[in-house]
Amino acid sequence: MFKQIYSIATYTLLEALRNRLSWLILIVVFLGIGLSGFLNALALTESQATQLALLAAFLRFSAAFLLATFVVTSMVREFNDKGLELLLSLALPRAAYLLGKLAGFAALAIVPAFLFGALSLFFSSLTQGLLWTISLIFELWIVAAFAMLCVLSFNQIMAALSATLGFYLLARSITALQLIAKEGQLETSSSQQFMSMVMNGVAAVIPHLDNFTKTEWLVYQTGQWADLKLIVLQSTICLALLVSAGLFDLYRKNI
């Protein structure tokens, strides 16, 4: 089964690299440098911190957006071309297909993460840049796994991409939402208590991506290796949950 997973992962990665995705990543790099450089010139003080903060935020979001778009469009195209049916007609377990695809997307995620991380090294220390890069890789793996789950559930580009971006933005804002809900709870109306309960429920099942890939690590050099331990642990749990949900969905599909 490992050989089958490896083959699928290799071809998924090859497809991505031949799909002009690397050009898009390079365009993002140049756009980021240009935009943040322009804002650097406007800042009266902390110009480098301003440039770095905006560049890091832009690169982080772009990496997630590009990867999610690629995962969704590539898998939907495969469904439409009946590629999945063809693969599953061979002696290939469904789990091998799913894990192979995920491994390919995970390998692909390393490309923008390393490139963007290398760019951050021009403005920050090696340790902080490494922490930021590794954290970005885990963040992108979660995004890729969620995008795969959405494709398996919705089978449509629009729905899957919207759900993935919604999940990503929610996961990055969940702490702020919880704080707002907690503030509202001071007024003890039942609707506010209900909303707070809903928010805590949502927070319990999604990863808190606002704790990942923090810009402050690069700007203020505050990252610690201990932060990474928590990120690895959270990512492992989250990926296990997403993969098992994906397997559940794929095995139930009547193909």
Added chain:
Amino acid sequence: MRERSISSVPKPALVLLALAFLAQLLWHFMQPTPVAKAENLMAPPSLASMRLASFGEPIALSKVAMLYVQAFDNQAGLHLSFQQLDYAQVEAWLDRSIALDPRSQYPLFAASQLYGEINNEAKQRRMLDFIYRQFLLDPNHRWKALAHAATLARHRLNDLALAQKYAQAIRLYATAPEVPSWAKQMEIFLLEDMNELERAKILLGGLLQSGQISDPHEFKFLEQRLAELETSLANKVKKP
């Protein structure tokens, strides 16, 4: 996929494309150039809303907020537009920016070196008070702005009591070893009979020597400020 030649596109489609492009350009040049007017500076959203809107990037949003507020004054007729600015809104924006990124010095720098330099006592006092309140939250990292606020209070407002209060606060609360001794001893030189230029030189010289100013934009800005001060004081001497 190889594309067919341009000649295979129907002429009406090409004409429509060219006309639509020209119309867009014409439309653009007919519109007035966007100018940020002082009266258009609205109150910032609540801190909770801004945290939510930052999508987990509060530092980036804090910097964007500072650049946004700056757009309302960074124009020709600088001092005139400062007079028109609603300082309650400016203070609210600075407050949001520093709450989003508490380690940043930018909002305090802007309050002391930009908005605090206005020739309007009420507005100046508002900025100085903002700096003082923010200083008390983190004295060891925010003393630089208060040191400048003390000089402004002494020379622009001629309020020695206020200047002493600020200098004393630096001595009492900014106790970290990285705070230079001249800043801790500011209270003494405020009492000495020096003119504003001499004191500004000491302040700027002290900052430069202690390596506190590493940003080239800030360095250039302060240098320019000192030059302006020298010119204005020289003019005052010529016209007694």
